[in-house]
Amino acid sequence: xxxxxxxxxxxxxxxxxxxxxxxxxxxxxxxxxxxxxxxxxxxxxxxxxxxxxxxxxxxxxxxxxxxxxxxxxxxxxxxxxxxxxxxxxxxxxxxxxxxxxxxxxxxxxxxxxxxxxxxxxxxxxxxxxxxxxxxxxxxxxxxxxxxxxxxxxxxxxxxxxxxxxxxxxxxxxxxxxxxxxxxxxxxxxxxxxxxxxxxxxxxxxxxxxxxxxxxxxxxxxxxxxxxxxxxxxxxxxxxxxxxxxxxxxxxxxxxxxxxxxxx
Numbered sequence: 324x325x326x327x328x329x330x331x332x333x334x335x336x337x338x339x340x341x342x343x344x345x346x347x348x349x350x351x352x353x354x355x356x357x358x359x360x361x362x363x364x365x366x367x368x369x370x371x372x373x374x375x376x377x378x379x380x381x382x383x384x385x386x387x388x389x390x391x392x393x394x395x396x397x398x399x400x401x402x403x404x405x406x407x408x409x410x411x412x413x414x415x416x417x418x419x420x421x422x423x424x425x426x427x428x429x430x431x432x433x434x435x436x437x438x439x440x441x442x443x444x445x446x447x448x449x450x451x452x453x454x455x456x457x458x459x460x461x462x463x464x465x466x467x468x469x470x471x472x473x474x475x476x477x478x479x480x481x482x483x484x485x486x487x488x489x490x491x492x493x494x495x496x497x498x499x500x501x502x503x504x505x506x507x508x509x510x511x512x513x514x515x516x517x518x519x520x521x522x523x524x525x526x527x528x529x530x531x532x533x534x535x536x537x538x539x540x541x542x543x544x545x546x547x548x549x550x551x552x553x554x555x556x557x558x559x560x561x562x563x564x565x566x567x568x569x570x571x572x573x574x575x576x577x578x579x580x581x582x583x584x585x586x
Contacts, residue, residue, distance in 0.1 A: 398431060437465060439468070460482045494539045
């Protein structure tokens, strides 16, 4: 079995799928990818700092929301970029809040991520299983590595992907520098995590553990159609189904959707 290079003390499932992708938190990703990666990470930080604001008008006047807070009102959670402890901190809080608001109403989780830290991803995964609210998962762009597990962990029949997205699974990687015995301990931990991930993928895809392990041995890229056949998603969509239209769309938007289906 090929083992990952032993350099750092964290376990990650992310690989370089795009110029801004990295392992673990954004700062570690920038350092690991060199000057080009640092520039890409800086550009990503600038893009996140320019968050659009939405103005709502009501009988009580105007109220401004950042776009992600407005989406949260409609029970929409977005996971964009590498999955880090900071990402997990925010997403877990959002999921717990939305469950407390209405435990029976679905939550819509949009994923566009190259993956990231296993522990952070599993914190999100465990919370998805812990709460009572059903979670509809939708992939746009990419759901690679740890993000593909989150995509597969949505409610059965409610796991979707847009047609031009990419889904990828692979074995975890990580590392540690230190004494030989410590390195052996961390190697055993990586293997234990890999076995755990194999079991989780098998649970959500319906594939056997042997099939999962064979395909995760190296980077395994899938089109949405292939991901559907593999069992990671249930449906490939190019338009939002009526079931996913939130109250924010309003009756006018629903009427437009009806017109499309009747034409």
